[in-house]
Amino acid sequence: xxxxxxxxxxxxxxxxxxxxxxxxxxxxxxxxxx
Amino acid sequence: xxxxxxxxxxxxxxxxxxxxxxxxxxxxxxxxxxxxxxxxxxxxxxxxxxxxxxxxxxxxxxxxxxxxxxxxxxxxxxxxxxxxxxxxxxxxxxxxxxxxxxxxxxxxxxxxxxxxxxxxxxxxxxxxxxxxxxxxxxxxxxxxxxxxxxxxxxxxxxxxxxxxxxxxxxxxxxxxxxxxxxxxxxxxxxxxxxxxxxxxxxxxxxxxxxxxx
Numbered sequence: 235x236x237x238x239x240x241x242x243x244x245x246x247x248x249x250x251x252x253x254x255x256x257x258x259x260x261x262x263x264x265x266x267x268x
Numbered sequence: 269x270x271x272x273x274x275x276x277x278x279x280x281x282x283x284x285x286x287x288x289x290x291x292x293x294x295x296x297x298x299x300x301x302x303x304x305x306x307x308x309x310x311x312x313x314x315x316x317x318x319x320x321x322x323x324x325x326x327x328x329x330x331x332x333x334x335x336x337x338x339x340x341x342x343x344x345x346x347x348x349x350x351x352x353x354x355x356x357x358x359x360x361x362x363x364x365x366x367x368x369x370x371x372x373x374x375x376x377x378x379x380x381x382x383x384x385x386x387x388x389x390x391x392x393x394x395x396x397x398x399x400x401x402x403x404x405x406x407x408x409x410x411x412x413x414x415x416x417x418x419x420x421x422x423x424x425x426x427x428x429x430x431x432x433x434x435x436x437x438x439x440x441x442x443x444x445x446x447x448x449x450x451x452x453x454x455x456x457x458x459x460x461x462x463x464x465x466x467x468x469x470x471x472x473x474x475x476x477x478x479x480x481x
Contacts, residue, residue: 238440240454240481249452251444251479254419262423267434 241265315371316399320408322365322381323389330365331413337380338369341396351378351385372399372406379411382476386411421480422471425464433468441472444479454481 243250244266252260318338322331335358342350361367367379376398379386388395389410397406421441425434441460445453460480462470 238456249454249481251452251481252421253479254421254475254477259420259422262421264424264426266428266431267425267437268428 241267314404316374316401316403317405318369318372318377318397318399318408319405320367320379321410322361322367322379322386323410323412325387325412325414328389328410328412330361330363331381332361332363332365334361334365334381334413335359336361336367336386338372339378339380339385341376341378351380374399374401379408381413382474384414386413388412418473419475419477420471420473421460421475422469425468425470433466434464435466435468437464437468438462439464439470441475441480444481446479 339351359367378394378396385394439462442457443455460472464470
């Protein structure tokens with residue numbers, strides 16, 4: 235059974251929300267996953 | 269607003285629709301349709317058709333490849349306006365934002381896209397048409413989709429130890445809400461789901477405004 239894990243900040247600050255403003259491209263870059 | 273439009277026109281020998289989006293072009297963009305009520309005719313007894321053009325609510329540009337749902341408008345016994353998908357099929361707009369429904373049963377309809385009703389370009393709220401037998405072709409004209417501003421979100425998943433790409437992992441982009449007490453909640457949704465490719469890349473398109481995680 236797969237498990238969902240919310241990606242969190244690597245600086246230990248925890249959850250991260252992305253604010254979408256529209257008509258743009260957001261590049262999150264490299265996300266390291268354990 | 270509620271339009272019931274007169275119709276004319278016809279099909280060419282190959283059976284294609286002719287004059288479907290023809291009309292005055294007042295916006296100077298050569299779209300061939302300004303939303304004006306125009307006279308077109310289908311052959312006698314042809315089932316009613318509904319056509320129109322979807323444009324972005326923020327910029328007025330045609331929305332290509334967008335699902336345009338034909339939604340039935342009904343009213344409850346209390347007079348509440350109800351919107352529901354009425355036809356068990358959907359159509360997508362062409363590169364010029366145009367959509368077409370054929371063989372539309374009698375009823376009152378609006379067009380829904382991106383989960384909301386498309387609005388008349390003159391800002392008078394959701395546009396509706398009432399289809400009756402023998403109506404021929406009804407033209408919504410240009411319909412603006414509110415909240416038309418959409419974003420693309422992309423990134424790359426890598427393993428934190430090896431720094432190698434993570435391939436074939438499903439990534440979800442989910443809306444985030446915060447209640448009055450400031451409690452943050454992530455709404456699990458499959459609306460934006462992407463599997464990472466061979467390089468670990470994922471991408472979501474058509475993301476609406478608001479906080480996501």
